[in-house]
Amino acid sequence: MGTIYKRGQTYWVQYYRNGKPYRESTKSSKEKNAIKLLKKRDGEILEGKFPGIYFEKIKFDELAEDLKTDYRINNRKSLDRLELSISHLNETFKGMKVTSIDTPYIKRYIEKRMEEGAANATINRELSALRRMLMLGAKLTPPKVSRVPFIPMMKESNPRKGFFEHEEYLALMNVLPGYLKAVVTFAYKVGWRKGEIINLTWSQVDRKDWIVYLNPGETKNDEGRTVYLDTELKEVFKKQWELRKKGGRLLPYLFPNCEVKGKIKNFMRSWKTACEDAGLNGKLFHDFRRTAVRNMVRAGIPERVAMMISGHKTRSVFDRYNIVNDADLKEAAQRQERYIKKQNKHKTATISKVSRIDEKRGLASNS
8 A cells, every 4th residue: 555765864655545645754764664654554544544644744823723713703702812822822832733732741831831920710721722722623624633632721719709899889989980980880780791881882772661782692602681770770871872972973882982982992091090099909890790690689689580681691600600708698697596596486485385285284184
């Protein structure tokens, strides 16, 4: 099925798959090495596999581009996060043959990222991107990856549990710039993600019944969402409706940045300053998501309804956002104490009642 030959002092092998010739250098001057390589390639072809030389031509860069293309054609909303992960992976794997990526090399990458101060969760996102591109390469036709190495994952610390107490929310509202107050009020009440809020347009608002819609495909889980506004949010939206006329033209966005006559984009500097002024250093906008879930559950809203409002698709993530604080634990202890006291009173009353019955029976028998 093939032949061996020499070019200078180096042996080469030639073999065929589906009539197509493949030539490969053994990088050796020993004939036995050429025979061994030819037998290996013939064996791979007989098993219906692509010869190893095919996979040795594939580099990390190609798989990374394939994965980004897959994200784009499937309209994956985490493309920005993926590109950030790949930018870090490029520092180690760019230009590297995929066949050279093995578990020991991946462990060295992990150690490098740890030395750079990257959090375990961040490293795991990067390792997940590496695994996805390798898995995608193995599933392609023809495949670009012959084997997916074992990729060890880092142990992550407990997920963030930040949220806003009502007093903290009020303190923040007092120091926020005017254009962010409506955004924060909506986030505090509803718990939608930042991108879902700042991208809202008036075409997604029913001003007759005061309903806000997120259409399927506009959310992280691609499911639509509907929220009815309470009295406070109705007043906020009425003010925003008048604000849209500012600047001489109608602004389509529900929460516009009137200074640039468009939607709010990046407000992290204003957010950080406001948090510092309110004594809330380290708070994240995403903490409103946890806050809204917590408030809805404590208000007695059925958990299934709260999940539909906040947009949580899985119960496990919803439970993680339904945060318990010290006040909740204290209340639980007090409730248990009241319950036990009630049970003790009931038990004492029952014993007393039984004693009186026994006493009456004793008197009756003596008579």
